Every structure is written in C-alpha cells, then in structure tokens.
Amino acid sequence: xxxxxxxxxxxxxxxxxxxxxxxxxxxxxxxxxxxxxxxxxxxxxxxxxxxxxxxxxxxxxxxxxxxxxxxxxxxxxxxxxxxxxxxxxxxxxxxxxxxxxxxxxxxxxxxxxxxxxxxxxxxxxxxxxxxxxxxxxxxxxxxxxxxxxxxxxxxxxxxxxxxxxxxxxxxxxxxxxxxxxxxxxxxxxxxxxxxxxxxxxxxxxxxxxxxxxxxxxxxxxxxxxxxxxxxxxxxxxxxxxxxxxxxxxxxxxxxxxxxxxxxxxxxxxxxxxxxxxxxxxxxxxxxxxxxxxxxxxxxxxxxxxxxxxxxxxxxxxxxxxxxxxxxxxxxxxxxxxxxxxxxxxxxxxxxxxxxxxxxxxxxxxxxxxxxxxxxxxxxxxxxxxxxxxxxxxxxxxxx
Numbered sequence: 001x002x003x004x005x006x007x008x009x010x011x012x013x014x015x016x017x018x019x020x021x022x023x024x025x026x027x028x029x030x031x032x033x034x035x036x037x038x039x040x041x042x043x044x045x046x047x048x049x050x051x052x053x054x055x056x057x058x059x060x061x062x063x064x065x066x067x068x069x070x071x072x073x074x075x076x077x078x079x080x081x082x083x084x085x086x087x088x089x090x091x092x093x094x095x096x097x098x099x100x101x102x103x104x105x106x107x108x109x110x111x112x113x114x115x116x117x118x119x120x121x122x123x124x125x126x127x128x129x130x131x132x133x134x135x136x137x138x139x140x141x142x143x144x145x146x147x148x149x150x151x152x153x154x155x156x157x158x159x160x161x162x163x164x165x166x167x168x169x170x171x172x173x174x175x176x177x178x179x180x181x182x183x184x185x186x187x188x189x190x191x192x193x194x195x196x197x198x199x200x201x202x203x204x205x206x207x208x209x210x211x212x213x214x215x216x217x218x219x220x221x222x223x224x225x226x227x228x229x230x231x232x233x234x235x236x237x238x239x240x241x242x243x244x245x246x247x248x249x250x251x252x253x254x255x256x257x258x259x260x261x262x263x264x265x266x267x268x269x270x271x272x273x274x275x276x277x278x279x280x281x282x283x284x285x286x287x288x289x290x291x292x293x294x295x296x297x298x299x300x301x302x303x304x305x306x307x308x309x310x311x312x313x314x315x316x317x318x319x320x321x322x323x324x325x326x327x328x329x330x331x332x333x334x335x336x337x338x339x340x341x342x343x344x345x346x347x348x349x350x351x352x353x354x355x356x357x358x359x360x361x362x363x364x365x366x367x368x369x370x371x372x373x374x375x376x377x378x379x380x381x382x383x384x385x386x387x388x389x390x391x392x393x394x395x396x397x398x399x
Contacts, residue, residue: 003104004278005396006271007042007264008187008366009034013203013354016120016256021200022191023121023258027056027063030191030260031071031117037189038113038264039077042276046077050109053100054085055092055116056358060128063119071117087358089387090325091287092116093261094361094394098285100265110270115262116358125256125357132388142292144230146387147222147248149295150326152234154247156294157332161247164327165215168252168351170341171324175348176208183347183374187366205255205354220246221253237293252327257354261362280369280396283379284310290389296325298391299333299383306381306393314339317395318377321364323384324349333383346371360384365394372398 011030014022022030031054039046054068068083075081088095093116100114132143144152154164178184179202190201222230223246231244264276271278286306290298299322307314314337322330322344334344347367350360361384368380383393 001105001107001267003101003265003282004268004271005263005265005280005282005369006276006278007038008369009037009189010187010261010363010366011189011191011259012200013205013257013259013356014200015204016258016354018121020121020258021204022119025191025193025199027067027117027119027122027260028071028074030119030258032074033191034189034260034262035071035075035077035113038262042264045274047080048270048274049077049081049111049113051112052081052083053096053112053114054083055088055096055361056085057087057089057092057118058123058125058128058357059085059087061123063123067117088390088392090323090355090357091361091384091386091390091392092358093363094365094382094384094392097263097265097362097365098394101282101285104265104267111266113262113264115260115362117260118356118358119258120256120356121258144233144293145222145225146295146325147253148226148230148234148244149293150248150328151222151226151244151246152238152241152294153296153332154328155241155245156238159247159328159331163331164247164252165212167327167331168215169210169212171345171348171351172207172210174346175206175352178347179203179206183370186370203353205257206352210251215251218249218251221249222246234293248326252351254325254350254355257356259356259359259363261359261366263362263366278399280398283395283397285394286392288391290391292389295387295389296329296385297332298385298389299329299393300336302391302393303333303381303383306395310395312395317379317381318343319346319368319371319380320344321368321380321382323355323360323364324351325355325385327351329385361392365396369396369398
C-alpha cells in the first residue's frame with residue numbers, strides 16, 4: 001500500500017526571541033492554526049483523521065505533557081483524535097512524517113496528520129536538560145556541542161571561513177528571492193490571534209541585505225568553548241586533526257525561530273473517499289546512527305540508505321533539501337555525492353529562515369514538494385543531521 005501526501009502547511013518562521021512576532025502565541029496556538037487550515041483547505045471530514053503524530057524537541061512547560069494531544073483537543077476535530085509527541089532531536093518533524101507513512105503503508109491507519117512544532121522564544125532550547133550531558137558514561141570523551149562538531153567537519157575536510165560564508169550568503173539571497181516571488185505562499189498559513197489580527201504572514205528571519213563583508217565581521221561562535229575543553233576532546237578522537245579551525249558563527253548557522261508544520265498523509269482509498277487529490281507519494285524513509293562526536297555527517301549515510309532501499313541512485317533525485325544546521329552540513333553532502341548546488345536548497349534554508357527544531361523536517365519536505373510542483377519535476381529528497389550522531393532522509397515522488 002502506498003502513502004500519499006494530500007496537503008502540506010506551515011506557519012511562517014518567527015524570530016525566536018521575546019520580540020519575535022510569534023512570541024505572544026503558545027505552541028498549541030501555532031498548531032491549531034494549521035489544523036484549522038488543513039480542515040478548511042480540504043473540506044476535511046475530521047472524523048476520519050485517526051492520529052496526530054508530532055515532533056517536538058524541548059518537551060517541557062507549554063510543550064510538555066504530550067502537546068500533540070493538547071493540540072488535537074483544541075482543534076475541534078473531535079475527541080476521537082489520538083495523538084503522540086516524539087523526539088528525534090532535529091529530525092523530529094520528518095520522523096513524524098515517516099512514522100505516519102509507515103502506518104499508512106502497513107494498513108494500520110488510513111489518514112494521519114504529522115509534523116512538528118517548536119516555540120524557541122517561549123520554551124528555550126536546552127531548558128529540559130539532557131541525559132547526554134549529565135550521564136558520565138555518555139558524556140566523557142564522547143560529547144561536544146554541535147558547533148564544535150561542525151567546526152571539526154570543516155577542519156577535517158578543508159572548508160574555510162570564506163567557503164562557509166559564501167554558502168551562507170547564497171542561502172540568504174535564495175530565500176529572499178523565493179519570498180519576494182511567492183514561492184513559499186502555497187503552504188504558508190498566516191498566524192492570527194483570537195481576534196483575527198495577523199501576527200505574522202511571512203518568514204521574518206530572512207536578511208536579504210546580507211553581504212560577505214557583514215558575515216566576515218562576525219566572530220566565531222564556538223572558539224572560546226572549544227579552547228576551554230571541547231577542542232581537545234575532538235582532537236583526541238580525530239588524530240588527523242591538529243587544531244580546530246573555528247569557522248561557524250551566527251551568520252552561517254541556523255537561526256533560532258518559532259514555527260510549526262503539518263502534512264495530511266493517507267492511503268489511496270481514503271483520498272478517493274474524501275475527494276482529495278494526492279500531491280506526492282512517500283517512497284522511502286530512512287534513519288541511521290553515526291559516530292556521536294562528529295555527529296553531523298548523518299545525512300550522507302541516511303541518504304545512501306534511503307536510495308538503496310528504494311533502488312534509486314543519487315542522480316534520480318531532482319531536488320534536495322538538506323537542513324542547514326550549519327553551512328558545512330549541506331556542503332559536505334554535496335561534495336560527497338558530487339551534487340551541484342543548483343539542485344540543493346534552491347530557495348535557501350535554515351541559515352536564512354531559521355530552524356524551529358521539532359518542525360523543520362516536515363517544513364523542508366513541504367518546501368521540496370512545493371518546488372517540485374513549481375518546476376514540474378518528479379523526485380525530491382529531504383535530509384537532516386541529528387544530535388547525538390544520527391541522520392534521517394525521506395524520498396517523495398510527485399503525483
């Protein structure tokens with residue numbers, strides 16, 4: 001049985017500070033905005049939606065207590081709607097989509113909504129603590145912050161500060177161009193308050209006026225913490241590296257933002273019953289574990305696994321969405337597979353628009369789908385690096 005994407009929606013990304021445009025709205029409100037939009041856009045008989053699978057990384061406070069079920073209860077879909085919240089770190093939103101697709105393919109369910117949410121202004125990253133840091137057996141000699149891992153990859157494979165800054169500039173320019181031309185509009189749902197006043201209608205993190213000179217003036221973000229402890233931890237593990245070259249900073253790494261995203265995923269039969277037109281088939285999803293200290297190379301083996309499992313080659317993919325957690329992550333994938341940048345993150349990425357942790361995976365898959373339709377192309381692959389040394393990838397085929 002096939003699993004189809006019938007619709008994809010997302011909020012704009014709001015700057016993840018108390019001055020950001022979404023900071024006054026709870027994460028549940030972001031989700032209910034999208035749930036209402038899915039219902040209205042598709043004239044959806046909500047009694048047939050069986051489950052809500054939601055990714056969220058920082059599950060505490062307003063995002064704790066199975067926020068998916070709270071959102072389901074607030075959506076007016078009906079008391080029947082079950083829900084689960086999961087955490088695969090930055091891959092959570094895409095993991096939710098993959099799990100929904102697997103349940104459809106298995107015949108366990110017919111219609112599921114999947115996606116993610118993260119309100120980083122209201123529930124700051126890391127406030128929930130971390131067993132990865134606190135457990136001595138896991139942390140000693142095996143843990144460094146992700147920024148150190150990104151700089152380790154840059155050092156190991158020879159990416160200079162100029163290289164990563166050029167990539168970051170391209171992300172900003174592409175995102176600004178896509179926003180100006182309305183490329184995001186198909187899936188973008190303005191966020192309003194209870195009085196119907198619009199809080200945010202477009203991504204507000206994009207800085208289209210960014211220049212190389214501006215980027216060059218930013219200080220390396222992870223140099224000081226590296227000098228205190230973590231550089232030596234990385235060097236002790238990777239003996240071919242003598243000194244970490246700290247090249248990443250706020251301008252070439254993903255931004256802290258608020259946002260949510262959802263997809264309506266179902267079987268062929270339920271689509272016919274509801275009169276819905278499928279937009280894409282979810283062909284394959286894959287997750288892998290990788291070395292936890294370098295941590296961020298997971299998109300490469302995850303992409304290999306997804307392609308292998310569906311008997312495809314990298315040349316069969318028309319468009320790639322690679323989460324820009326740090327500039328070096330998509331750069332490394334492009335170089336490994338010899339993929340031209342013209343096929344990767346064609347409308348920019350998280351460097352320009354931000355990375356709402358639990359929502360990003362679903363967001364970038366939706367962006368890929370919209371762009372396949374706009375360019376009249378067939379296949380796309382979305383992939384993310386994941387904390388603790390994991391990777392995830394999903395392949396879709398446009399209908």
